[in-house]
Amino acid sequence: xxxxxxxxxxxxxxxxxxxxKDVARVKDVVYSAGGGAVGGFTLAGRGPFSxxxxxxxxxxxxxxxxxxxxxxxxxxxxxxxxxxxxxSARPGGSGxxxxxxxxxxxxxxxxxxxxxVILEVSEQxxxxxxxxxxxxxxxxxxxxxxxxxxxxxxxSASGEHVMVPAAAKDFVAHDLAGFGAAVQAFRKxxxxxx
Amino acid sequence: xxYTQVKGRKVVSTGTAETVGRVADLVVDPRSRTxxxxxxxxxxxxxxxxxxxxxxxxxxxxxxxxxxxxKDANHAVKELSGKAHDVLGKRVLTxxxxxxxxxxxxxxxxxxxxxxxxxxxxxxxxxxxxxxVGPYAAIVHAG
Numbered sequence: 577x578x579x580x581x582x583x584x585x586x587x588x589x590x591x592x593x594x595x596x597k598d599v600a601r602v603k604d605v606v607y608s609a610g611g612g613a614v615g616g617f618t619l620a621g622r623g624p625f626s627x628x629x630x631x632x633x634x635x636x637x638x639x640x641x642x643x644x645x646x647x648x649x650x651x652x653x654x655x656x657x658x659x660x661x662x663x664s665a666r667p668g669g670s671g672x673x674x675x676x677x678x679x680x681x682x683x684x685x686x687x688x689x690x691x692x693v694i695l696e697v698s699e700q701x702x703x704x705x706x707x708x709x710x711x712x713x714x715x716x717x718x719x720x721x722x723x724x725x726x727x728x729x730x731x732s733a734s735g736e737h738v739m740v741p742a743a744a745k746d747f748v749a750h751d752l753a754g755f756g757a758a759v760q761a762f763r764k765x766x767x768x769x770x
Numbered sequence: 771x772x773y774t775q776v777k778g779r780k781v782v783s784t785g786t787a788e789t790v791g792r793v794a795d796l797v798v799d800p801r802s803r804t805x806x807x808x809x810x811x812x813x814x815x816x817x818x819x820x821x822x823x824x825x826x827x828x829x830x831x832x833x834x835x836x837x838x839x840x841k842d843a844n845h846a847v848k849e850l851s852g853k854a855h856d857v858l859g860k861r862v863l864t865x866x867x868x869x870x871x872x873x874x875x876x877x878x879x880x881x882x883x884x885x886x887x888x889x890x891x892x893x894x895x896x897x898x899x900x901x902x903v904g905p906y907a908a909i910v911h912a913g
Contacts, residue, residue, distance in 0.1 A: 592863060596904025642867015645907075 580752050581643070582709065583693040591619065591633065592645045598622055599651050600629055605693075606664040607705065608635070612729060614695060614703035616660040617646070632660030641697050674733055679710055679725065681742040687725065688712040690738065694724060694755065706759045708738070716745055724749040726762040741766060771827065772889070773858060773876040781810055784825055785836040791817070793832060797851045798876070798885060800903045805883040807847045808832065810840060818843040818851075827880035854905035862890060864912040865901060873908060 583605050590598040600619040608615030616634040620626050637653035638646060648654070679687040692709035707726045710716070716723055725740065726747045732739050747762035749755040779793045791810030794817070799806045808819045823839035824832060834840070843851060862870040875889035877897075885897035888908065899910040 590906065592867075592906055592909070593902070593904065594865070594909050595902040596860075596863075596907045596909050598906035640866040642864070644869035645863050645867040647863070647865055647867045647909075 578696050578698040580696050590645050593650050612705050615664045632657035634660050678737050680737050683742040685715050686713050687716050724755040726759040728766055771880045780831045782831045782833050783836050784833050790837045797847055798857050799850055800900050803885045803897050803900050805878050816840050816842050821883045855903050861907045863907040863909055866912040
């Protein structure tokens with residue numbers, strides 16, 4: 577069973593070892609080269625006011641990203657934060673710095689602005705960017721309402737705009753529970769891998 | 771037998787029939803999933819009885835052969851005792867990073883010391899699922 581989650585909910589989640597120690601908190605999500613998947617995390621100290629850590633966590637070192645914690649085997653699996661960042665996305669992928677970007681269809685219609693990035697953690701331990709939570713503009717329905725917009729496997733993003741196929745607006749979901757099916761249906765519609 | 775029921779229970783020497791102390795805590799080794807020692811509430815610094823030194827874990831008293839078995843905690847027990855390793859009240863996380871609630875009690879076998887189950891408000895978690903106990907959480911295999 578795969579699980580969908582907002583990136584904003586992942587930030588701040590404790591990083592816990594199998595010995596039951598919380599060694600860090602997630603400071604930020606780092607996207608992999610290409611941007612369509614999570615490559616790792618930058619970390620902060622355990623306390624709410626702790627600063628950033630020199631260690632980072634690459635996705636391959638993560639045992640599980642759960643609703644309440646990020647599980648790792650032990651502290652030794654952490655690597656240097658520069659290593660994690662170096663392996664990450666250059667601007668342009670679906671992850672990256674997209675919050676506040678305008679979502680435009682390839683036919684030139686503004687669908688809204690990105691307020692959150694939706695991740696899908698699969699049973700095969702992949703963690704992909706599958707959609708955005710979007711503050712909707714008129715073509716998507718009620719202006720200002722927050723809806724979930726599925727993404728194709730690859731797309732272009734500039735920091736100002738992200739471009740999606742026009743069909744994306746036909747696969748919008750209004751809650752996370754129904755969003756997994758919408759992503760699958762949309763990607764099937766595009767003919768790509770689901 | 772439940773952890774909360776044995777807290778405060780008398781520990782009696784079968785040799786002298788004297789009370790040598792009262793049960794303060796059980797020391798659980800998450801690797802072997804067993805109770806490896808009992809710590810006592812008593813004056814003086816020696817306060818630990820290894821499980822192997824206990825004669826019986828009875829419903830009214832814990833019996834030991836004599837007061838000599840109450841010793842200073844050895845290295846292995848020290849590693850596993852203290853607030854960071856207390857199981858009672860600890861939050862429980864699965865290996866998939868899902869919180870199940872807090873441990874309200876621990877059910878163990880009074881013969882072998884095996885941890886049979888962690889008792890949670892949401893239901894029991896089999897002791898065989900226990901992976902580790904640390905300052906933040908007790909970790910259990912996802913069911």
